Amino acid sequence: MLLIWGHKEWLAEVQFLGVVNHPNLVKLLGYCSVDGERGIQRLLVYEYMPNRSLEDHLFNRALNPLPWITRLQIMLGAAQGLAYLHEGLEVQVIYRDFKSSNVLLDEDFKPKLSDFGLARKGPKGDRTHVSTAVVGTYGYAAPEYVETGHLSIHSDLWSFGVVLYEILTGRRVLERHRPTAEQRLLYWVRQYPADGKKFSMIIDPLLRDQYSINAARKIAKLADSCLNKNAKDQPTMNQVVEILKQAIQDSQKGTNSVNNNFGASGSKLGRKNPKLR
Template identity: 80%
Template sequence: MKCFFPFKDKTKSKKQGAQSAPELRNQSKSSDLVLDRATKSSSSLPSPRSIPELYKEKEHNLRVFSYQELREATNGFNRLLKLGEGGFGSVYKGTISPEHGQGSPIVVAIKRLNPRSLQGHKEWLAEVQFLGVVNHPNLVKLLGYCSVDGERGIQRLLVYEYMPNRSLEDHLFNRALPTMPWMTRLQVMLGSAEGLAYLHQGLEVQVIYRDFKSSNVLLDEQFRAKLSDFGLAREGPTGDRTHVSTSVSGGVVGTYGYAAPEYIETGHLSTHSDLWSFGVVLYEILTGRRVLDKNRPPAEQKLLYWVKQFPADGKRFSMIIDPLLRGQYSLTAARKLAKLADSCLNKNAKDRPTMSEVVEVLKQALQDSEAGTSSENRSFEASGSKLAKRKPK
């Protein structure tokens, strides 16, 4: 992912050879928020605690691994166990022993930071911070980390629960995988919306995810959606503020095609920014098309421009539905989803729905779609179980 992270970490590394917990309390963005809260004169109620403050209460829940443990867990970071690669480094499938030595080995995903990646180091800190605090069935679980400054350089690794069915992106766009059926698509989007609603409203402090896209929606053995990659997450505005500001001088942080227009233009972030990204992915699951596809004819390369020709209430609307669904979907629910996507993609950020409202619409769309899809889902999930048993390439 090509992006920059405006998280100004002013912490110093400890002496080489030391294994240490992530130093989060001095990061400038979070410190500024704490300072702002402390100096507000209008507050008669206790100020919400920041993510670093909440993290300090829960950091003991994360397991601290040695570098050697994780090296052995991945057979020396064997390329045959590599699950993916990004600007931060690589992710490997691994097997670790239970924390207290009792029980069966645990299959995990291990993200190894490229030591030369400044972007990755800042994202690593943010992931430990946010995932050390959040707890929701639709958010990927962080099991622990490794932080070592030694003779061989800086080593930063994260250990997550393993998600055997890859990502939503894989199932929408990889033609080698079984077509994801309509009901499963709706269930994945509902789970994603519930995860985002938790971030926006379910914590003491509001969290802006900032990088919602189909590749960051991972799928467990039951195809339950779990949001991953919290390296770009930010605390939301407090008090009477409507947004948090980020620098735009270094370019937009995130992935092209998913970022909200007001964020691109001004650097202003709010939970409304996540709603825009959600609307983009809704159209991806409706159409089976990427937000940007240069292999298509010029008029069809940009998904959001192309779908405008087929409004939800129009007679030609069904022409945008993913042909791989072969008509196995509810047209009523599809129109409902397109209207929901349009509301999420409102240019006026304040007119977008809340994520709680999105959850309710998706629940209704699922009810509209229930008839005639159960056998199709069973067949797909059986295919997914076979996929999960394959050796990673």
């Protein structure tokens, strides 16, 4: 269940999830709105996702680390969900709040995107963007959108690139104990480029070398392309899907592929990132 306080976000999610259907989007089972002593309280009922969120399994040290292949498969499913929003509907939909805490995991660790209260229709005709108030989550929101309020599907690409680096490094994009710009994730990883000799220094140590270095370089290059400030140089989400499929194949046949004998279990939800709103 998800308790939503804002009527606009609640209504948007009810309307959106009522018309879409994709294996990588969470299903809405029901909803209600009650006017009580505390005012109006609005509730959404999602399908049960026993393994909580990607955020939990990346950053909660009480859980077993996610295997490399599982991380890639989760990102592949998330990319397929975004590709459906961007190109699989009659109207283009911009998710606007892609982050690891919004990627929920079922019993088999298959991902489903959740929380569509901020989703909105993309530009029509020859327009390249829609102008809107800046909402989303610090660290994941694209700089151009934050600075100008110009929203496009490229904003989702930027957010996706951020999460790709989170699965590579096991570090949050913003961490309280790393307050300076020089210590933040995107600045830090750029000191270790994918083609550099020290690239492996950014890889999550919890993977314990059980990953394909070639596939990891491919993922870092993909993240960099998603984080390109020139929208024309970003891939489409369908192109992202194909690159992730290739990275999974490389990992499965590579000499230093992942050992899938790791376990993973659910836990309490981690803390949410601060909203821009």
